């Protein structure tokens with residue numbers, strides 16, 4: 290049986306860059322781009338650098354099947370321009386380079402801590418915005434993204450956000466609830482917007498959505514991504530999926546190592 294090529298393009302396995310969605314966010318003055326190579330998910334780099342031995346295979350995102358571009362509120366950017374400029378030259382598959390850069394971005398040096406602290410004390414919303422590309426490997430219902438892949442994307446994105454604002458202290462998901470609102474087209478580029486709604490002791494309460502500007506009512510103008518103030522919540526009708534959950538700060542990374550040892554007994 291031949292596949293519908295408009296829905297299943299076997300060549301569409303990497304992030305379309307530049308994409309109009311990415312362009313719309315770069316024009317928005319309320320958010321600032323962080324090159325994704327600098328805000329890569331830390332587990333891979335951590336296991337490589339520390340040798341504590343995350344020995345399992347990664348899940349959906351092993352081969353970058355979720356292509357992601359991150360934006361944070363303007364005013365709380367931690368990377369300097371020199372590093373950002375350099376990152377443009379990094380080949381996508383150069384993981385070793387990403388690891389080195391990762392370590393620098395998350396390292397809790399004084400300047401970075403001060404930048405974020407000032408931003409948060411001034412009432413800044415701690416959020417992560419961006420575009421995400423669901424490549425064809427994530428197929429569930431024919432032509433649409435598997436719900437488990439969508440969930441994994443959320444967990445990954447929220448994890449990145451929490452790491453960004455918590456500056457290297459390890460967090461794990463206590464719970465995360467997903468609400469599927471509209472099917473997620475396979476191979477599409479979607480927007481996401483996540484935020485840390487509040488912090489209570491070791492708990493970080495998070496919420497957010499993956500949204501599509503054209504998912505509103507048929508007779509209205511699409512959502513204006515370039516002009517939207519991302520300190521505001523995204524209107525419900527644009528959401529393809531929503532989450533809310535709690536992340537928990539561990540006392541130290543040793544907790545993970547101990548559990549790993551215990552599970553081998």
Ligand SMILES: CCCCCCCCCCCC(=O)SCCNC(=O)CCNC(=O)[C@H](O)C(C)(C)COP(=O)(O)OP(=O)(O)OC[C@H]1O[C@@H](n2cnc3c(N)ncnc32)[C@H](O)[C@@H]1OP(=O)(O)O
Pocket residue numbers: 331332335444448457458459460461462463464535537539542
């Ligand atoms: C840079 C390198 C980074 C390296 C680190 C990389 C991390 C990558 C994370 C990626 C995201 C994931 O997928 S993480 C993987 C999925 N998550 C997990 O596997 C977590 C498994 N759970 C656990 O290990 C444990 O439950 C902990 C450590 C999270 C908490 O256990 P604990 O320390 O014994 O604490 P405990 O007293 O039980 O609970 C603490 C508080 O949370 C509440 N609580 C407990 N469970 C829940 C729950 N499901 N929903 C709501 N609340 C809960 C309790 O009532 C309590 O509230 P109160 O009395 O204090 O008010």
